[in-house]
Amino acid sequence: MSHQSIRVALFVPCYVDQFYPQVGKAALQLLEKCGCTVDYPDEQTCCGQPLANSGMEQAAKPIYHHFVETFGSYDYIVVPSASCAYHVSHHYDVIEQTEVVKKVRESIYDITAFLTDVLHIESLGARFPHKVGIHQSCHGLRGLQLARSTEQMIDPYSKWEHLLHMVSDLELVQLERPDECCGFGGTFAVAEEAVSAKMGKDRVRDHLNSGAEFITSGDMSCLMHMEGLIRRNKWPIQVKHLVEILNTDG
Amino acid sequence: MGSQKSINHAAAADKFIANESRTDWHNASVSYLRKKRDVGAALVPEWETLRSLASGIKNNVLGNLDQYLEQFEKNAQANGVQVHWAVDAESHNRIVTSILERHKVKLLVKSKSMLTEECHLNPHLEARGIEVVDTDLGERIIQMRDEGPSHIVAPAIHIKKEEVGELFHDQLQSEAGATDPQYLTEVARQHLREKFLNCDAALTGVNFAVAETGGVVVCTNEGNADMGAHMVPLQIHCMGIEKIIPRQQDLGVFLRLLARSATGQPITIYSSHHQKPKEGGEMHIVIVDNGRSKHLGRDTFRNALKCIRCGACMNSCPVYRRSGGYSYGYTVPGPIGSILTPGFNLEKYKELPFASTLCGACSAVCPTKINIDEQLYKWRQKVYEEDYLDKTKETGLSVAGNVLSSAKKYKRASALMRWALKWMPRFMTHNRFNAWAKKRELPEVPGESFRDWYRKNRK
Structure with a gap:
């Protein structure tokens, strides 16, 4: 399928840019594999969520304006982070709603939803012969509704599972608590250090008990938090962003 | 704004988690309620429709609360009920005391009232020589331990049966080392039976106050609220102004949601309708504001008053389950407490909106669809706007903001x-x-x- 007529801007969240460049590369390559013409606007910085979640959205407004200026001319803005996509689409309501602001809020997509809902990907040619547990990030799950949460009494669906089912030899494990938060929560991770670390530990333990070799998620921030615990405790499990798995060779 | 010391949720949580096995036990106990809720709710095909209906009815109530309250008062009075209005906790306590003193009450039995906890009625009455006995098992346990509730539906959920055994041994002379729940419940039952037989008045909370009938509905599992109200001529029911529902038929929505959301039960064992005084008796209803109408005036936050106190948000909150109810420093803990308390005293409760990862499980489980996680986010903005944000955090983030723009x-x-x-x-x-x-x-x-x-x- 060719989507070359669609101009896609890749937004690489600040912490991914700095600590997980391989996730940015995988997202770029994956979008190109799917036939998109992808640009990486050099002026990009951050969506402003770290400030806003701490109560400082007034102080984040210059970041919002910078974001809109950087990404305003593209058909789609795609980001390998449900959390950033959620923030731009839901919380940029505090700046003046000009045409371009409205357009940016509507055209930003978490890469999972972009692959399933815009590109309608049905096959990938990826292979990952491992047992994998999905960490359903809360902003992806309940914020962007990428899957049904256990609270909702509706028919189950999952855009993450839909994509991972296309990966050869990958085995998804069953978790005891499929949608418990990992405890990252941005500045929560340090402000509420004890609860945050305990939540992360419980989350990783669930994946370990299920026999998973890898934890995957659409949000690297959750994985960064859990990876920090995994490495400190030398637990036999690794983390990988969803796009790293989807971008493997078949 | 009050000058009281701020609640330090993170420090209290740190202390709670220091005992990790107990934290795991607490997490599992509270999670069990949530799991039962999932099973119970899944059996109702129209569950999501019921939530929408409940949300709509409560929105209507909040939009027309003045009229519904007056309608309720008029109908209650027509039934022979004496209706009292309390602007705050102090006036609530004063009203209750004056009713009791007028009847020379020595012993009051009380059941199912988070509101009287909120108003600190017990110490107020005890200071005036009136004995108060909470009769629901969980409430009685925490009263005997001289503690407040740590959960609004299961107030003693933080206490293990071994500890109940010790408590009853010390205070009720039960067998030492007893842990069998059935035995301990029987001990409590015998102890409470004596209180019921000797009490002079009964007080209960209210789950729903029906405007069109003037009656109140109290939902319980143990029946102790009924035992009290039926034993004595004098019954008092205390309710917040937000407990109103317009019509009797609306109970068909709320009763189906309440118990399932709380414990997964299709309905509480008792849904008792109190409409008028017994022959020769008196029935009083005390309607309490205590900050609620002020909250109603806040557009962004008003719908927190849709809460029917089922506790599902607590059971679903990964933070509450690991930090315990007391870490919130208020009668109503957890996610709903964290969006109500900043409205009472922002300085004191400024940390509570941050005691969350904003995972959204609370909003998704809420039977009346309160947007709890969004309100937590909005309260955080208020904390910054009102200059209560921690200065180290603020400076660091201001630098980051400058760099990121x-x-x-x-x-x-x-x-x-x-x-x-x-x-x-x-x-x-x-x-x-x-x-x-x-x-x-x-x-x-x-x-x-x-x-x-x-x-x-x-x-």
């Missing part, structure tokens, strides 16, 4: 940060001042950022 500054700062993390000795990055690194490793620093790679390979 310019690509040039961001590139320069990030290069510096990666350099520092890569080359600084470990003791400088992993120390007690770095809360991240207390139990977690920092991410490994790659050779180049994505941006650097892109510029080299793609431009």
Whole structure:
């Protein structure tokens, strides 16, 4: 399928840019594999969520304006982070709603939803012969509704599972608590250090008990938090962003 | 604004979690309620429709509360009920006391009232020589321990049966070392039976007050609220102004949601309708504001008053389950408490909106669809606007904000940060001042950022 007529801007969240460049590369390559013409606007910085979640959205407004200026001319803005996509689409309501602001809020997509809902990907040619547990990030799950949460009494669906089912030899494990938060929560991770670390530990333990070799998620921030615990405790499990798995060779 | 000391949720949570096996036990006990809720709710095909109906009815109530309250008062009075209005906790306590003193009440039995906990009625009455006995088992246990509730539906959920055994042994002379729940319940039953037989008045909370009938509905599992109200001529029911529902038929929505959301039961064992005084008796209803009408005036936050006190948000909250009810420093803890309390006293409760990862489980489970996580986010903005944000945090984030609004500054700062993390000795990055690194490793620093790679390979 060719989507070359669609101009896609890749937004690489600040912490991914700095600590997980391989996730940015995988997202770029994956979008190109799917036939998109992808640009990486050099002026990009951050969506402003770290400030806003701490109560400082007034102080984040210059970041919002910078974001809109950087990404305003593209058909789609795609980001390998449900959390950033959620923030731009839901919380940029505090700046003046000009045409371009409205357009940016509507055209930003978490890469999972972009692959399933815009590109309608049905096959990938990826292979990952491992047992994998999905960490359903809360902003992806309940914020962007990428899957049904256990609270909702509706028919189950999952855009993450839909994509991972296309990966050869990958085995998804069953978790005891499929949608418990990992405890990252941005500045929560340090402000509420004890609860945050305990939540992360419980989350990783669930994946370990299920026999998973890898934890995957659409949000690297959750994985960064859990990876920090995994490495400190030398637990036999690794983390990988969803796009790293989807971008493997078949 | 009050000058009381702020609640330090993080510190209280830290202390709670220090006993990890107990934290795991607490998490499992509370999670069990949530699991039962999932099973119970799944059996109702129209569950999501019921939630929408409940939300709509409550929105209507909040939009027309003055009229419904007056309608309720008129109908209750027509039934022979004496209706009292209390503007705050103090006037509530005064009203209750004056009713009891007029009847020379020595012993009051009380059941199912978070509101009287909110108003601290017990110490008020005890100071005036009136004995109060909470008759629901969980409430009685915490009363005997001289504690407040740690959960609004299961007030003693933080206490183990072994501890109940010790407590009853000390105060009710039960067998030492007893842990059998059936035995302990029987001990409580005999103890309470004596109180019921000797009490002079009964007081209950209210789950729903029906405007069109003037009656109140009390939902319980143990029946102790009924035992009290039926034993004596004098019955008092205390309710917040938000407990109103317009019509009797609306109970068909709320009763189906309440018990399932709370414990997974299709309905509470008793849904008791109190409509008029017994022959020769008196029935009083005390309608309490205590900050609610002020909250009603806040557009962004008003719908927190849709709460029917089922506790599902607590049972679903990964933070509450690991920090315990007392870490919130208020009668109503957990997510709903964290959006109600800042409205009472922002300075005192400024930390509570931050005692959340904003995971959204609370909003998704709420039977009346309160947007709890969004309100937590909005309260955080208020904390900053009213200048209550921690200054260290604020300064750090202001610097970050300045850097992140310019690509040039961001590139320069990030290069510096990666350099520092890569080359600084470990003791400088992993120390007690770095809360991240207390139990977690920092991410490994790659050779180049994505941006650097892109510029080299793609431009």
